[in-house]
Amino acid sequence: MAQLAFASSFWETYDRLEKPVKAGVRKAMAKFQQLPIAELYADKGLHLEAIENARDKRVRTIRITQSYRGVVLAPDDGSEMFLLLAVDTHDEAYAWAVKRLFTVNTATRGLEVRNVVALEEITPSLEPAAAEASERLFDKHSDTVLRHLGVDDQVLRAARVITTREQLEAFSGLLPEDQFEVLEYLAEGFNADEVYRDIVAERRPAEPESTDDSLAMAITNTRGRITLVSGPDELEEILNQPFAAWRVFLHRSQRRVAYRASYNGSAQVTGGPGTGKTVVALHRTKHLLSRNPEARVLLTTFTNALATSLRDNLRRLLEDDTQLERVEITTVDSLAHRVVREHTGTAPSPIGDADERQLWRRVASRLDLAWSEQFLAQEYRHVVLAQDLRAEEEYLAAKRRGRGSQLRAAQRKQVWRGVEAFLTELEAAGNQTHLQVCAHAATVLGKEQQFDHVVVDEAQDLHPAQWRVLRATVPVGSDDLFIAGDPHQRIYDNRVSLRSLGINVTSRSSRLRLNYRSTSEILTWSAKVLDNEPVDDLGGDGSDSLTGYRSLLSGRPPLMATHSSQSEEVAALVDQVRSWIERGVLTNEIAVCTRFNVLLDKAAERLQTEGIPVVRVKNRPSAEDEGVRLATMHAMKGLEFRCVAVIGATVKALPFDRDITPYEIDAQQHCNDVFKQRCLLFVACTRAREELSVSCNGTASPFLPA
Numbered sequence: 180m181a182q183l184a185f186a187s188s189f190w191e192t193y194d195r196l197e198k199p200v201k202a203g204v205r206k207a208m209a210k211f212q213q214l215p216i217a218e219l220y221a222d223k224g225l226h227l228e229a230i231e232n233a234r235d236k237r238v239r240t241i242r243i244t245q246s247y248r249g250v251v252l253a254p255d256d257g258s259e260m261f262l263l264l265a266v267d268t269h270d271e272a273y274a275w276a277v278k279r280l281f282t283v284n285t286a287t288r289g290l291e292v293r294n295v296v297a298l299e300e301i302t303p304s305l306e307p308a309a310a311e312a313s314e315r316l317f318d319k320h321s322d323t324v325l326r327h328l329g330v331d332d333q334v335l336r337a338a339r340v341i342t343t344r345e346q347l348e349a350f351s352g353l354l355p356e357d358q359f360e361v362l363e364y365l366a367e368g369f370n371a372d373e374v375y376r377d378i379v380a381e382r383r384p385a386e387p388e389s390t391d392d393s394l395a396m397a398i399t400n401t402r403g404r405i406t407l408v409s410g411p412d413e414l415e416e417i418l419n420q421p422f423a424a425w426r427v428f429l430h431r432s433q434r435r436v437a438y439r440a441s442y443n444g445s446a447q448v449t450g451g452p453g454t455g456k457t458v459v460a461l462h463r464t465k466h467l468l469s470r471n472p473e474a475r476v477l478l479t480t481f482t483n484a485l486a487t488s489l490r491d492n493l494r495r496l497l498e499d500d501t502q503l504e505r506v507e508i509t510t511v512d513s514l515a516h517r518v519v520r521e522h523t524g525t526a527p528s529p530i531g532d533a534d535e536r537q538l539w540r541r542v543a544s545r546l547d548l549a550w551s552e553q554f555l556a557q558e559y560r561h562v563v564l565a566q567d568l569r570a571e572e573e574y575l576a577a578k579r580r581g582r583g584s585q586l587r588a589a590q591r592k593q594v595w596r597g598v599e600a601f602l603t604e605l606e607a608a609g610n611q612t613h614l615q616v617c618a619h620a621a622t623v624l625g626k627e628q629q630f631d632h633v634v635v636d637e638a639q640d641l642h643p644a645q646w647r648v649l650r651a652t653v654p655v656g657s658d659d660l661f662i663a664g665d666p667h668q669r670i671y672d673n674r675v676s677l678r679s680l681g682i683n684v685t686s687r688s689s690r691l692r693l694n695y696r697s698t699s700e701i702l703t704w705s706a707k708v709l710d711n712e713p714v715d716d717l718g719g720d721g722s723d724s725l726t727g728y729r730s731l732l733s734g735r736p737p738l739m740a741t742h743s744s745q746s747e748e749v750a751a752l753v754d755q756v757r758s759w760i761e762r763g764v765l766t767n768e769i770a771v772c773t774r775f776n777v778l779l780d781k782a783a784e785r786l787q788t789e790g791i792p793v794v795r796v797k798n799r800p801s802a803e804d805e806g807v808r809l810a811t812m813h814a815m816k817g818l819e820f821r822c823v824a825v826i827g828a829t830v831k832a833l834p835f836d837r838d839i840t841p842y843e844i845d846a847q848q849h850c851n852d853v854f855k856q857r858c859l860l861f862v863a864c865t866r867a868r869e870e871l872s873v874s875c876n877g878t879a880s881p882f883l884p885a
């Protein structure tokens with residue numbers, strides 16, 4: 180009986196196949212598990228046949244549906260393992276298959292694939308220019324060194340014509356995977372020993388000297404790119420798990436970040452929405468747990484809902500259940516809450532934003548201060564708490580980074596009086612703010628660090644007081660903090676200088692550019708919402724951009740509609756949702772999101788009246804629960820859905836005036852406040868995988884692309 184394995188190239192597209200094609204894949208794969216090899220070849224429905232002119236004689240096609248074909252690597256050495264490589268339309272599948280050659284890497288012993296036709300054309304064409312060039316990218320590495328790292332004759336010839344890193348990048352997808360990665364590491368300045376340690380030694384099988392050089396053995400050795408399937412149950416399970424490919428496979432750029440043996444300090448990964456930062460954070464957590472059986476890891480994210488989803492995903496990713504016991508998965512606020520509760524014996528009960536604002540209003544009016552409660556609350560948050568200023572002299576001497584208005588010494592004294600009154604009143608009522616709880620926790624943790632490693636997801640929205648908690652919970656050293664975030668998704672306007680908080684990621688920063696979630700139509704449209712404005716980078720020392728950010732997926736352009744009334748808009752929403760459902764999208768794969776709850780309530784009521792089930796994201800439904808997801812834009816952070824409808828995108832909601840500091844009061848803060856709301860819309864739109872619809876009633880938000 181044949182054995183079955185799946186290559187990462189198959190998973191990259193499997194999720195996107197229509198239901199009948201997926202059913203065809205299941206049916207065909209079941210045959211591989213049921214029929215003896217001779218019967219497989221004889222099966223009329225499967226049509227397992229060789230491809231004329233294929234460069235690898237083991238490459239075959241199988242019939243999936245009328246118009247779709249699977250590409251399979253079939254053993255010709257007596258072994259019985261078949262590898263499913265890709266499923267595509269008839270012509271695409273043949274065009275892909277005919278040019279591919281599969282070989283076994285001499286160093287890692289893994290199975291690799293190359294586009295042999297392209298290499299034979301491109302390498303000779305670049306040789307004359309390379310001979311003239313003053314320097315080539317791999318000049319300083321001898322043939323012997325490259326061969327020791329697994330580079331074979333054809334790749335060596337290609338490597339010798341490459342003069343720049345851009346040229347090397349152009350070879351990605353053509354060169355065999357492990358060999359390409361070796362060249363990439365060398366091009367980045369790693370020495371041969373480091374490359375051997377991080378790539379070859381990591382991937383070499385336990386018994387590298389084994390003489391078994393069958394296709395089955397090479398497939399078994401390629402765990403990073405191939406999944407083996409042991410029986411029908413496992414087959415059914417893995418083909419049914421949506422969005423699960425990342426659990427087994429990481430893209431090269433993700434793997435390098437997640438599985439770097441060790442970072443000599445804190446490290447950071449950034450990237451636009453959907454580039455797999457959360458996936459990388461999960462794999463890094465797995466790596467840290469596996470590397471040291473004693474290590475305690477803290478994995479944090481921004482909301483409790485995201486923490487729950489991280490826990491579910493990590494549980495699936497870890498092979499060993501006991502590893503999960505060594506990870507605490509929580510938000511920074513919850514961690515600080517626990518630390519303070521354990522230390523004082525009393526659970527803190529911090530007040531919410533609205534109460535805090537009300538208190539500032541009372542203080543401003545009682546002391547007759549010349550500033551609005553919004554200005555005072557922001558000054559307290561972005562200056563006083565951000566720098567942990569505890570005394571008037573400290574405030575008088577402080578730099579007010581990110582604030583656009585000048586405050587003379589006399590004015591600062593007045594503001595400080597306000598701060599003191601605010602704190603006194605808070606204390607008298609036995610209250611605290613969340614950030615005060617964090618400040619308290621940081622002090623406690625400074626004396627009793629609780630973790631060996633901290634992994635931070637959604638890092639862009641943490642306040643300096645929250646960073647202090649994280650810094651204090653882990654000793655300074657190798658692999659102390661691993662930080663994942665995207666400054667374009669900063670929706671709370673917390674700006675930090677990580678370096679000033681004792682977190683230095685210099686020379687340990689990477690950026691992911693390939694989006695796995697949304698179509699390029701959705702990305703291009705959503706990126707325009709940001710209006711090309713540069714953003715402060717995660718660490719606060721420079722700026723960041725979406726240069727090179729792209730998606731390989733394509734689909735329908737986003738729909739934009741303006742309605743004359745709210746009820747017309749909500750009626751159109753119902754039609755839109757219904758049409759998605761009729762096209763086979765499940766209700767739990769659809770999200771409706773608004774800036775405010777009022778409109779969300781109306782949408783919920785109308786959808787339900789029309790017989791469409793709904794469920795609020797804030798009620799933390801489990802992934803399988805039926806119902807269209809309803810959320811405010813803030814609650815959409817970190818989530819994703821096949822189809823997203825953003826409603827109520829009017830000029831009154833985006834920007835929402837009440838949340839914007841008037842320009843004349845603080846010009847810089849005004850711009851930050853406006854941009855924060857652009858980011859909010861950007862976050863909402865980039866949650867969509869396949870389809871995005873944006874609507875408003877009345878005048879459209881100026882943030883919407885024309």
Ligand SMILES: Nc1ncnc2c1ncn2[C@@H]1O[C@H](COP(=O)(O)OP(=O)(O)OP(=O)(O)O)[C@@H](O)[C@H]1O
Nearest residue numbers: 424425429430452453454455456457458695696817
């Ligand atoms: N290597 C991969 N292969 C296939 N799918 C992937 C890969 N990496 C990530 N994905 C998928 O892409 C989607 C986005 O991943 P993830 O949520 O980690 O991105 P993110 O950068 O954290 O997004 P955001 O910043 O928008 O929250 C998920 O569905 C994930 O499963």
